[in-house]
Amino acid sequence: MLFAILRAALLSCPRPLLLISLAGWLGLAALQFGLGLPEYCGSLANIDLAYLANIGDRLIFVWHTSSKPAMMANWLLMLFAMMSPLLAQEVSYLWQRSLARRRPRALLLFAIAYLLIWSLAGAFIMLASLVLRLATGDMRWCFAMLLALALLWQISPAKQYCLNRCHSRPRLAAFGWQAERDSLRYGLQAAFWCGGTCWAWMLAATAAGLAHFPFMLITSAWLLIDRQAPGRVPAWQLPYSLRWYRAT
Amino acid sequence: MTFERKDVSKLGSDWSDTLVWYAKAVGKLQERPLASRTSWRFLAAMHGFNEVLWSAHGYYSSGEALPSDSDRARFWDQCQHQSWYFLPWHRGYLASFEAIVRSAVVELGGPADWALPYWNYFDPDSRSVPPAFLQKTMPDGSPNHLFVEARYGDGHGIFIIEPEDVSLNALKDHAFIGGDSGGNSGFGGPDTKFNHGRGVNGHLESDPHNTVHGLVGGLEDERHPDDRTTYGLMSIPATAALDPIFWLHHANIDRLWEVWRKRDPQNLDPTDPSWLMGPADRKFIVPDPDGEGITFTATQMLDTKAAPLNYTYQDTSDPLAGSTRKKVRLTGLRLLSDAPMVNFLENKSAGGQVATELLGANASTIKLAGGVSHTRVTLDAASADKVNNSFESVRLLSTTPKEPDRVFLNLENIRGKNDAAVFYVYVNVPNGDDPKDHPENKVGVLSLFGVSDASKTDSAHGGAGITQVFEITSIVDNLQLDESQLSDTLQVQFVARNTVKPEHDITVERVSVFRESL
Numbered sequence: 001m002l003f004a005i006l007r008a009a010l011l012s013c014p015r016p017l018l019l020i021s022l023a024g025w026l027g028l029a030a031l032q033f034g035l036g037l038p039e040y041c042g043s044l045a046n047i048d049l050a051y052l053a054n055i056g057d058r059l060i061f062v063w064h065t066s067s068k069p070a071m072m073a074n075w076l077l078m079l080f081a082m083m084s085p086l087l088a089q090e091v092s093y094l095w096q097r098s099l100a101r102r103r104p105r106a107l108l109l110f111a112i113a114y115l116l117i118w119s120l121a122g123a124f125i126m127l128a129s130l131v132l133r134l135a136t137g138d139m140r141w142c143f144a145m146l147l148a149l150a151l152l153w154q155i156s157p158a159k160q161y162c163l164n165r166c167h168s169r170p171r172l173a174a175f176g177w178q179a180e181r182d183s184l185r186y187g188l189q190a191a192f193w194c195g196g197t198c199w200a201w202m203l204a205a206t207a208a209g210l211a212h213f214p215f216m217l218i219t220s221a222w223l224l225i226d227r228q229a230p231g232r233v234p235a236w237q238l239p240y241s242l243r244w245y246r247a248t
Numbered sequence: 249m250t251f252e253r254k255d256v257s258k259l260g261s262d263w264s265d266t267l268v269w270y271a272k273a274v275g276k277l278q279e280r281p282l283a284s285r286t287s288w289r290f291l292a293a294m295h296g297f298n299e300v301l302w303s304a305h306g307y308y309s310s311g312e313a314l315p316s317d318s319d320r321a322r323f324w325d326q327c328q329h330q331s332w333y334f335l336p337w338h339r340g341y342l343a344s345f346e347a348i349v350r351s352a353v354v355e356l357g358g359p360a361d362w363a364l365p366y367w368n369y370f371d372p373d374s375r376s377v378p379p380a381f382l383q384k385t386m387p388d389g390s391p392n393h394l395f396v397e398a399r400y401g402d403g404h405g406i407f408i409i410e411p412e413d414v415s416l417n418a419l420k421d422h423a424f425i426g427g428d429s430g431g432n433s434g435f436g437g438p439d440t441k442f443n444h445g446r447g448v449n450g451h452l453e454s455d456p457h458n459t460v461h462g463l464v465g466g467l468e469d470e471r472h473p474d475d476r477t478t479y480g481l482m483s484i485p486a487t488a489a490l491d492p493i494f495w496l497h498h499a500n501i502d503r504l505w506e507v508w509r510k511r512d513p514q515n516l517d518p519t520d521p522s523w524l525m526g527p528a529d530r531k532f533i534v535p536d537p538d539g540e541g542i543t544f545t546a547t548q549m550l551d552t553k554a555a556p557l558n559y560t561y562q563d564t565s566d567p568l569a570g571s572t573r574k575k576v577r578l579t580g581l582r583l584l585s586d587a588p589m590v591n592f593l594e595n596k597s598a599g600g601q602v603a604t605e606l607l608g609a610n611a612s613t614i615k616l617a618g619g620v621s622h623t624r625v626t627l628d629a630a631s632a633d634k635v636n637n638s639f640e641s642v643r644l645l646s647t648t649p650k651e652p653d654r655v656f657l658n659l660e661n662i663r664g665k666n667d668a669a670v671f672y673v674y675v676n677v678p679n680g681d682d683p684k685d686h687p688e689n690k691v692g693v694l695s696l697f698g699v700s701d702a703s704k705t706d707s708a709h710g711g712a713g714i715t716q717v718f719e720i721t722s723i724v725d726n727l728q729l730d731e732s733q734l735s736d737t738l739q740v741q742f743v744a745r746n747t748v749k750p751e752h753d754i755t756v757e758r759v760s761v762f763r764e765s766l
Contacts (some may be wrong), residue, residue, distance in 0.1 A: 001528075001529075004528045005528060005529055008441075008522070008528055092429075096429040096430060096604065096606075097429075097430070097606060097660075097760070098606060099605075099606050099608075099628050099631060100605050100606070100631065101628075101630065101631075160706075161706065164705050164706050164710070164711070165705065167710045167711070167712070168705070168710075168711060168712065169661065169712045171613060171660075171661070171757045171758050172758070173609070173611075174606060174608055174609035174626070174628070174760065175608075175609075175626065175628070228441070228529070229529070230441075230442070230443075230444070230708040230709075230710065231705065231706065231707055231708055231709065231710045231711070232706075232707070232708060233706050233707060234706055241529070243321060
């Protein structure tokens, strides 16, 4: 059942989005296994920071010893890899309901607004992750806690509230500056609700250490499956796709 | 054994045996508890269940034993709307209902060949809800279970479907599968997953199905706006199947699917595995007369004479004498007698997504109320020119003409609280004139059946409302014939057919026009 849903989602995804996603995954794989993961995303176990008394010092240390371009590259590649298939419905909606001559512009503005919000969200997630890991000390314990948090968020009414709004299709003006405004607004809105739905998984992923890459793959697949489900009344409940009787 | 579903107006009398037994069987089904899969209310809840509405109408008491979580999750709230599953799902649903009613009829001592009759409101002698449903008592004086209080019609005791309210235009379509990208929505509706209601209405679903729901159920004017019994049972998907007329209405819709299939070899059901074997994310399931759950797919719904359906219709003859959309268009463009039409008359598939392009839209969200509402759609010059240019081969009297673009009006993301509302929609009525004097400018009838649920964000329906598509190709064709062209604006008017008030908050998020190139 889950596999069927995933397959259907990938088949109905516009090809360009799938290609972008694939490029993202390949780039991430290259960084992870080829060029070496920046210590930031990988295990911090090798760094003995005990001599730095407080978190502030440790943060500064990690900040100065991590490669910023690598961090940015990693983050952007991750966004392309994971987000592209999730945006199939938004992109299709924007494409079909815009004037032909405005389509590239509409998508660009949407993408810019979307990436902007996610980059801000990314900064917060990364900072939070760093602080938590440095505070906890033990990577595996930190990851376990964040995974539990992600699972808790997954079944929460708040997450369902955000996911319901991921499905929204706002008015798109056809002409003029209003059209540009509406494309930007759509991107901001989609990123905001997308962030609200997925932040906990992203946070957990940053603490996965060596399991980072496979964890992101599995999380992406799961998020894509979850995204296909219809809206529901927000409540504490198991994900739609996992209800046992749906498999009969 | 195959059973014959007959025309309710041709059964010989207002209270034919078929209806007498139907009424008695309904009474029997209504005695069964809610948790019983073959009870009246369980069957109705499979279409839709809403605790608040059901309680208000007296069909559910707080604290009453509901079926198990598993039964509710698998059986209830299943009805498929705004989807290509609309026709096959309702076919299976009706077959299950008919078998259960027949079983009850037999238990009561009635005939073993009882079959569900159909209500054909296109027949001039049958425009009104059949009299047996409008009387509070049966001929012998006992309570009539076919009568319901909450059926308001026009609000004044009239339950007539007028010729202007409905049409058989859907029968002229060849493509079963429609798109949801602005172009034709298909005879049977767009490709969706399991879809309990939201999105684009298919052609037959919209006209006559939705309109009849709204005009029969209606709304009770005098009640307080917050009184949940304001709307008739038939008006809202979550209560519609509680009204015994629902089943005769749907038998007619199901019959029209057969009529469509039979009337033209180019009318093909989808062959996509996802339609035939789907939906992938939740199986269709109905009870048999013993209460066993039987899952089904569209594959089993293709031949009504075969098991598990076992029925035929009394009359599936073609009411339109072979008229099809293409033939009507060619005649309109005065081409039928001319050169052989390449790609005009061929149709080898069941349809699907086609190339569509936005031509233009109006400036802001509009609100619809009683009387006449209007808006102006601005068209993009370059895109409109593409439509004009598509007439080239026709204008030049080419020997191999290509069918020009089709043009569609989209009423996107309609939201509101009044499911019973019905509007006549007009395009380009001359300034100052009464739309009613211009039937040639009427592009269709808009019914808001399902709108209140579709407007709820925190539900399966998603909050995007309902999108209605009307073909306005004939308007464009007429412009061409007048040697005029599609210009930079279109005027659209909405004339309320029944009671609509400002507090119903009916909005159309965007009114747009699309071209579909062929």
